Amino acid sequence: MAFKLPSLPFGKSEAELIPQGRLSGPMLWVIAIMVALTVIAAAAGLAFSNTVRNASDALTGGVTVQIVNAQAGERDRQAQAALRALRTTPGVAEASLVSQHEIDRLIEPWLGAPAGGDAAIPVPALIDARMRDPVTGETLGALRRSLRTVAPSARVDAQSTWLEPVFGAIGTLRWLTLALVGVLGFALAAAVLLAVRNALGANRETIEIVHLLGGTDRQIARVFQRSIGFDAAGGGAIGLALGLVVVLLLGRQFGGLGAGLVSSGALGWSDWILLALVPVAGVALAMFTARQTVLRALKTML
Amino acid sequence: MSSSTEGEIVQFDNVGLRYGTDREVLSNVSFTLFLGGFYFLTGASGAGKTSLLKLLYLAQRPSRGAIRMFGADAITMPREHLPLLRRRIGVVFQEFRLVQHLSAFDNVALPLRVSGVAEREIAKPVADMLEWVGLADRMHALPAQLSGGEQQRVAIARAVIHRPEMLVADEPTGNVDPDMAVKLLRLFEALNRLGTTVVVATHDVHLLKRVPDSLIMRLDKGRLSDPTGALRYPPRVPRTRAELD
Ligand SMILES: Nc1ncnc2c1ncn2[C@@H]1O[C@H](COP(=O)(O)OP(=O)(O)OP(=O)(O)O)[C@@H](O)[C@H]1O
Ligand SMILES: [Mg+2]
Numbered sequence: 297m298a299f300k301l302p303s304l305p306f307g308k309s310e311a312e313l314i315p316q317g318r319l320s321g322p323m324l325w326v327i328a329i330m331v332a333l334t335v336i337a338a339a340a341g342l343a344f345s346n347t348v349r350n351a352s353d354a355l356t357g358g359v360t361v362q363i364v365n366a367q368a369g370e371r372d373r374q375a376q377a378a379l380r381a382l383r384t385t386p387g388v389a390e391a392s393l394v395s396q397h398e399i400d401r402l403i404e405p406w407l408g409a410p411a412g413g414d415a416a417i418p419v420p421a422l423i424d425a426r427m428r429d430p431v432t433g434e435t436l437g438a439l440r441r442s443l444r445t446v447a448p449s450a451r452v453d454a455q456s457t458w459l460e461p462v463f464g465a466i467g468t469l470r471w472l473t474l475a476l477v478g479v480l481g482f483a484l485a486a487a488v489l490l491a492v493r494n495a496l497g498a499n500r501e502t503i504e505i506v507h508l509l510g511g512t513d514r515q516i517a518r519v520f521q522r523s524i525g526f527d528a529a530g531g532g533a534i535g536l537a538l539g540l541v542v543v544l545l546l547g548r549q550f551g552g553l554g555a556g557l558v559s560s561g562a563l564g565w566s567d568w569i570l571l572a573l574v575p576v577a578g579v580a581l582a583m584f585t586a587r588q589t590v591l592r593a594l595k596t597m598l
Numbered sequence: 599m600s601s602s603t604e605g606e607i608v609q610f611d612n613v614g615l616r617y618g619t620d621r622e623v624l625s626n627v628s629f630t631l632f633l634g635g636f637y638f639l640t641g642a643s644g645a646g647k648t649s650l651l652k653l654l655y656l657a658q659r660p661s662r663g664a665i666r667m668f669g670a671d672a673i674t675m676p677r678e679h680l681p682l683l684r685r686r687i688g689v690v691f692q693e694f695r696l697v698q699h700l701s702a703f704d705n706v707a708l709p710l711r712v713s714g715v716a717e718r719e720i721a722k723p724v725a726d727m728l729e730w731v732g733l734a735d736r737m738h739a740l741p742a743q744l745s746g747g748e749q750q751r752v753a754i755a756r757a758v759i760h761r762p763e764m765l766v767a768d769e770p771t772g773n774v775d776p777d778m779a780v781k782l783l784r785l786f787e788a789l790n791r792l793g794t795t796v797v798v799a800t801h802d803v804h805l806l807k808r809v810p811d812s813l814i815m816r817l818d819k820g821r822l823s824d825p826t827g828a829l830r831y832p833p834r835v836p837r838t839r840a841e842l843d
Contacts, residue, residue, distance in 0.1 A: 502697050508657055509756075510685030511712045512678075598659065598677060 323491050323524070324531040330484045331535025331578045332542070334477055335571050339543040341473030342567040344466050351459070356430040357389070358455030359439065361423040365449040368418070375421040378447035382425050385442055387435065394422035420451075431456065481581060488585040492520055496593050507597065517590040521583045528582035532575025540571065607633045607764060607795055608654065613663030615649055622661070623649050624820045631764075631797065636790050638806050639799040641817030647799040648692055648768055650817065654797060655689045655766045656680055668763070685713050688762035688794075690770045694753040696741040702728060702752045703737045709760040727755045730785070732778075746773040754782055764795045771802060783808050 361378055365371040375393060382391040394402075399419055427435060431454040443450040456463075496503070503516055547563070563571075608631035615624040623646045631637060639647050652658040653665060656672065665672040668683060675683075688709070696705045707724045728737050731751035741749055750773045757765060765786065771779035779802070787809060790796045800806070806814060816823045 501695070502699075505695050505697055506708070506712065507681075508655065508684060508689060508695075509709045509712050510681045510683075512681045515712065595677075598657065598680070 323487070323527045324534075326487050327484065327528050327531030327578060327582060328534040328538065330480055330487070331532045331575050332538040333535075334480045334578070335536060335539025335574050336542050336546075337473045337476040337480065338574060339539070339546075339563065339567070339571055341470050341477065342563055342570065344470035344473065346562065346564070346567070348463055348466055348470065351463070356456055357427045359425040359427060359431055359436070360453050360455055361391075361425060361439075361443065361447075362451045362453075363421040363423075363447060363449050364451055365420075366418045371418075371421050371449070374447035374449050375423065378443050378450050379423055381442055381446045382423065382439075385439065387427055387429065387438075389426045389428045391423055391425035394424055481577075484578060485581055485585045488524060488582045489589050492524065492586050492589040493593065495520065495523075496590065503594070504597070507594075513591055513594040516594060517587045520590045521587045524586040525579060525583045528579040529575075532578045535578070536572065536575045539574070543571070605633050606630050607668060609664075609666040610653075611664040613653065613660045613665060615646075615653065615658070615660045622820060624653075624660075624817075627663070627820075627822045629815065629822060631795055633763075633795055634790070634793055635795050636787070636809055636812040637795075637797045637815060638809075638812050639797060639815045639817065640801065640803070640806070643801070645817040646820045647817055649820075650822075651689075651766050651768050651797070651799055654764075655687050656684055685709070685760070686763045688757035688760065688765045690750075690753050690757045690765075690767035692768035692772075692799075694741070694749045696749055696752055696756075698741050701738045701740055702733055702744065702748075705741070705752055706755045706759050708756060713760065715760075723759060724755075727759050728752075731755050731782070747775070747778065750774060751778070751782070754785070758785065758789055758794075761789070761792065762794060765789060765797065767796070767798045769800055770798060771800065771805060776804075779805065780808065 361382070363371050363375045363378060365374060379391055379393055382388050399422060403419060429435070436452055436454060440450075440452045443452065506516060543563075551562075608629075610627050610629050613624060613627040614622050616622045627650065639650065641647050649658070653660055654667075656667070659673065668686060670679070670683065672683075696702075697708065700708070703724055706727055707720050710720050710724070725734070725737065728734055731754060733748060733751055733755070736744060736748060739748075741752070744752065750770065754767070754770055757767065767786070770786075771782055774782065783805060786796050786798065798805070806812065
């Protein structure tokens with residue numbers, strides 16, 4: 297006897313097997329909120345990722361040489377010597393002296409405008425050098441050795457080390473947003489599970505009748521799946537719109553700061569596509585959860 | 599245990615049923631139903647008629663004994679296989695069990711939709727069937743808006759719409775007037791003539807006399823007696839049907 301059931305839809309009225317509106321209403325809004333929060337969290341995560349990637353690209357090759365010497369003449373002599381030495385050192389792509397004007401501008405927020413003439417506080421001379429390859433401890437060691445003789449007052453540091461704690465914090469935030477997205481997905485699945493269980497209970501008599509008329513678990517699951525699917529699609533669209541509005545507003549606010557670190561976190565087109573896929577993933581997750589919930593529950597019925 | 603033989607569509611062998619840990623409501627029930635037979639199941643209220651029919655329409659598994667249906671072992675059969683068997687059976691439930699939020703039309707269309715009949719092939723047969731049971735003008739009413747007898751007719755229409763191989767009806771005329779009862783019985787006979795095996799549970803002794811070639815199974819406190827000897831195993835030679843009318 298052939299027992300294989302053809303996969304047969306109920307026809308256009310399949311969805312009417314469970315009363316409409318039983319699942320919709322609150323479910324649509326729950327999904328909308330979940331999707332909006334996920335979009336915002338994901339956007340933040342992507343922005344953090346971009347920041348870490350772009351900023352570290354720009355900084356990994358960077359080396360700062362400070363000539364720390366209280367005597368201006370000696371300081372300048374050593375700075376020039378160090379600059380010459382750097383330019384002939386293999387692996388150095390370029391090296392340039394940061395102008396006094398530039399230094400004044402950099403320290404102004406901390407020390408106030410230079411008092412003119414002899415500065416009360418001696419400021420080190422700065423050389424901004426860029427290596428061809430990412431800076432390692434070895435590179436720094438080699439640079440220090442080659443500068444020791446010509447410029448004893450030189451202090452050599454990789455630029456990335458200055459920002460390491462900042463990158464560390466941003467990296468942590470990135471993981472946090474990823475975890476947040478995971479938690480939101482879990483919460484969405486849990487909400488769907490509860491709604492479906494509730495609907496299963498409320499429609500138990502109908503399900504029994506459909507079973508006795510030869511309906512399969514999969515046919516019944518499809519009814520719930522579809523109902524949840526419509527809610528999730530509507531909720532997902534609303535949630536995406538809400539989320540994007542928030543993301544764009546935040547983006548504009550951060551953009552207004554004009555800081556390099558922030559603008560390096562700007563979202564690319566692939567990021568926007570990823571955000572647009574959030575509601576799609578939400579619909580898929582909701583429908584999958586609904587299906588599994590129904591199939592599991594029906595297994596206990598004859 | 600008997601093997602499936604041509605013409606035997608249901609075999610019960612020493613079947614017992616108890617709900618929970620109560621006493622058995624069916625004990626040592628053995629019988630054979632033949633393809634194309636017309637059977638009445640009688641017995642006092644509480645004798646176990648509905649319980650026996652539940653086993654027949656696969657809503658319940660027995661506590662003991664063996665049941666074969668359509669040549670398959672209904673006891674060991676995995677539950678994924680039940681839907682296909684159930685689609686071959688039409689059921690009129692004692693308490694109708696119409697889907698409350700669906701109209702009379704959609705209730706009657708349900709067995710067709712469940713087995714995947716195209717929507718365009720549903721409207722006419724369903725409308726015809728509802729007209730036949732006298733509910734053409736109540737087609738779009740919900741069960742709650744129908745009288746008991748009207749609901750019963752919807753239930754009957756739903757049970758026969760897909761021309762099942764076996765029709766199981768639990769007190770199908772309990773809520774209708776005698777004229778309608780006779781009319782519905784004639785529907786069952788027409789279906790029976792087309793090859794459907796019919797099992798009707800009823801208290802109504804007048805009904806039994808209406809179908810001359812029917813066989814009667816009597817339940818008494820969960821035990822089956824066989825006044826005509828028709829249900830014995832091995833069975834007598836399948837009977838020929840006297841032409842009605
Ligand atoms: N779900 C159940 N749980 C426990 N006991 C049940 C259940 N269904 C029926 N019974 C008991 O089984 C016995 C047979 O019930 P059943 O419904 O089969 O009788 P019946 O012959 O159909 O009666 P009626 O003519 O009144 O419909 C009764 O004693 C009843 O109380
Ligand atoms: Mg009964």
